[in-house]
Amino acid sequence: DAGVIQSPRHEVTEMGQEVTLRCKPISGHDYLFWYRQTMMRGLELLIYFNNNVPIDDSGMPEDRFSAKMPNASFSTLKIQPSEPRDSAVYFCASSLDATDTQYFGPGTRLTVL
Amino acid sequence: GQSLEQPSEVTAVEGAIVQINCTYQTSGFYGLSWYQQHDGGAPTFLSYNALDGLEETGRFSSFLSRSDSYGYLLLQELQMKDSASYFCAVRDSENYGQNFVFGPGTRLSVLP
Numbered sequence: 001d002a003g004v005i006q007s008p009r010h011e012v013t014e015m016g017q018e019v020t021l022r023c024k025p026i027s028g029h030d031y032l033f034w035y036r037q038t039m040m041r042g043l044e045l046l047i048y049f050n051n052n053v054p055i056d057d058s059g060m061p062e063d064r065f066s067a068k069m070p071n072a073s074f075s076t077l078k079i080q081p082s083e084p085r086d087s088a089v090y091f092c093a094s095s096l097d098a099t100d101t102q103y104f105g106p107g108t109r110l111t112v113l
Numbered sequence: 114g115q116s117l118e119q120p121s122e123v124t125a126v127e128g129a130i131v132q133i134n135c136t137y138q139t140s141g142f143y144g145l146s147w148y149q150q151h152d153g154g155a156p157t158f159l160s161y162n163a164l165d166g167l168e169e170t171g172r173f174s175s176f177l178s179r180s181d182s183y184g185y186l187l188l189q190e191l192q193m194k195d196s197a198s199y200f201c202a203v204r205d206s207e208n209y210g211q212n213f214v215f216g217p218g219t220r221l222s223v224l225p
Contacts (some may be wrong), residue, residue: 042215046217091155093156100212102156102158106154
């Protein structure tokens with residue numbers, strides 16, 4: 001069974017450009033999480049969905065960030081416009097229910113020049 | 114708010130036992146989890162404690178004391194492949210128990 005799938009694995013873009021990160025959760029998982037990891041701030045929860053509905057987006061840094069989950073098998077995290085300080089590894093994770101076993105995708109390493 | 118504290122680095126030799134501590138402050142508490150992350154990889158789930166006591170899974174054990182807001186991860190018979198970062202994470206009662214916060218991580222180096 002495939003795990004959480006993220007694309008692209010690496011993204012290099014210039015400041016001001018729009019960036020879209022994609023995630024396919026494990027089939028049957030009702031929860032989907034977006035995290036950002038940097039050396040300075042560690043692993044931060046940005047937003048999570050339950051049954052495709054955003055439950056808590058208090059971790060989203062600012063209005064430049066938006067996330068959607070149009071169906072149970074797909075989610076996007078968009079940054080528009082991107083800034084150098086957005087450079088980080090972005091992880092998507094999913095879980096079956098309200099437990100602590102989250103399954104992480106391989107991550108997208110974003111570099112904004 | 115929530116805060117978690119872990120040692121930043123731990124070093125041990127192959128075959129040894131190492132304990133990684135985690136203290137937390139949360140508004141309400143559901144459980145403490147541990148994740149492992151190798152360099153360049155994704156966090157992977159190791160263990161979860163909702164109640165006081167010790168949970169054992171092979172070479173790894175995790176302990177929780179809710180009254181002390183404290184837990185630890187115990188790694189026995191250390192192997193080189195255990196060199197990684199280890200994160201504790203709490204799930205607290207904000208947002209219907211889905212508020213996940215990760216600690217800063219402990220980098221474990223296993224020496225030959």
